[in-house]
Amino acid sequence: RKEVEQDPGPFNVPEGATVAFNCTYSNSASQSFFWYRQDCRKEPKLLMSVYSSGNEDGRFTAQLNRASQYISLLIRDSKLSDSATYLCVVKANDMRFGAGTRLTVKP
Amino acid sequence: GAVVSQHPSRVICKSGTSVKIECRSLDFQATTMFWYRQFPKQSLMLMATSNEGSKATYEQGVEKDKFLINHASLTLSTLTVTSAHPEDSSFYICSARDPVQGATYSPLHFGNGTRLTVT
Numbered sequence: 001r002k003e004v005e006q007d008p009g010p011f012n013v014p015e016g017a018t019v020a021f022n023c024t025y026s027n028s029a030s031q032s033f034f035w036y037r038q039d040c041r042k043e044p045k046l047l048m049s050v051y052s053s054g055n056e057d058g059r060f061t062a063q064l065n066r067a068s069q070y071i072s073l074l075i076r077d078s079k080l081s082d083s084a085t086y087l088c089v090v091k092a093n094d095m096r097f098g099a100g101t102r103l104t105v106k107p
Numbered sequence: 108g109a110v111v112s113q114h115p116s117r118v119i120c121k122s123g124t125s126v127k128i129e130c131r132s133l134d135f136q137a138t139t140m141f142w143y144r145q146f147p148k149q150s151l152m153l154m155a156t157s158n159e160g161s162k163a164t165y166e167q168g169v170e171k172d173k174f175l176i177n178h179a180s181l182t183l184s185t186l187t188v189t190s191a192h193p194e195d196s197s198f199y200i201c202s203a204r205d206p207v208q209g210a211t212y213s214p215l216h217f218g219n220g221t222r223l224t225v226t
Binding site: 041087 | 141220
């Protein structure tokens with residue numbers, strides 16, 4: 001089993017749609033959690049950290065469920081510019097990346 | 108904010124040559140830097156953890172003699188791909204964590220990556 005697993009995707013959604021990604025992790029000692037986005041042929045960029053109580057940043061909402069060992073990312077009112085690969089990142093002793101979920105937002 | 112600079116952004120070399128990639132933390136001191144490799148349509152894979160003033164820690168399956176890492180200062184780590192072959196063609200990315208933000212909860216700052224093509 002992979003340490004960090006994500007929805008395989010790809011997700012193809014129309015503009016304005018709401019889309020959710022899930023990510024599960026296997027190491028119960030994981031301490032911190034992040035969502036990164038990666039555009040094609042570019043380096044990952046931090047989208048948001050994920051806090052225990054859940055957190056929101058504009059159209060983006062992240063949730064953490066430690067008991068079930070999963071995190072989620074919700075994107076509301078999706079924009080064309082949201083098209084990217086979203087990486088779930090979990091830190092225990094070091095950072096572990098999920099394989100990423102590809103999102104394409106279409107007009 | 109914290110910035111990590113990586114150079115070069117793109118390199119094309121012939122099989123058998125060595126390629127050096129530099130990773131610099133521009134406004135913070137990084138005792139630890141990380142090197143990743145990403146093949147097309149795949150996730151980032153941690154290759155090694157670079158420790159300032161000591162030997163790097165390599166992930167299982169990564170050849171330390173092929174991927175030489177030097178972390179001689181608090182702001183610079185280098186990855187040298189020795190005797191590169193076409194199968195080494197990949198996207199190499201370095202990252203570092205700003206220690207001021209705390210080791211546990213601070214995210215990684217990434218360099219802009221180096222696309223290596225070995226012909």
